[in-house]
Amino acid sequence: MNGNFDLKYQALFRKYYPNLIFYATRIVGDEEAEDVVQDVFVELWKRKDSIEIGEQIQAFLYRAVYTRSLNVLKRRNIADGYCNALEDINQRRAAFYHPDNNDVIRRIENQELRKEILGAINELPEKCKEVFKLSYLHDMKNKEIADLMGVSLRTIEAHMYKALKYLRSRLEHLMLLLLLFLMK
Known part of the structure; x- marks a missing residue:
């Protein structure tokens, strides 16, 4: 024991x-x-x-x-x-x-959660990271990103797939927490 x-x-x-x-x-x-x-x-x-x-x-x-x-x-x-x-x-x-005072505790926990997510994003390969940030943080469409970067739409989709697959496995332990965070 x-x-x-x-x-x-x-x-x-x-x-x-x-x-x-x-x-x-x-x-x-x-x-x-x-x-x-x-x-x-x-x-x-x-x-x-x-x-x-x-x-x-x-x-x-x-x-x-x-x-x-x-x-x-x-x-x-x-x-x-x-x-x-x-x-x-x-x-x-x-x-x-x-x-x-749950709001204060939630704010502290959310800061830690945000830090861990950003850390995982920064671990992505350079092109994947750039595509992911343009898509999710700057709210750009895949076509806009392809035009901006001068590559094909298929290349952008491949980078997004790779980024999401990596983040899903890297942040698997946070998924339940993330769902609760997004439901608030």
Whole structure:
């Protein structure tokens, strides 16, 4: 069981760590965000015998980062003797980034999704990438692209087929996420 937990833990760390850092930074700033997120993963590790990693783990991680971030803000307020106005700003920031504010979490996740998709597009061979970007990002028709590039329509269709085939296999793990993203 522990070996299985180790693998799940490593996968969780790789999947959520960057997003959680981004999230914590919005609440506590750069200097303490990494400490907050590391504390959450340490706590998760300590509870490995009593916690089940399932569907709710993302919500658990965001809520744990949020709670630890609030504790950092409280300690900071006490230690620095912040004036009431600054304390009010910290409270408003914390409320805005509350895990129940799904729009904020969705925005963070969408940025990561967009980065992964653009990364996959940039891995395409040069001509495929150019054709794909003209078609999907600049909304050009295959005939317009053929005329612009001075090649046959069949060549453009072949590049599009190759690009879509590659992206489909490269981003297969994101397809369900992408469908949900496009349905919003």
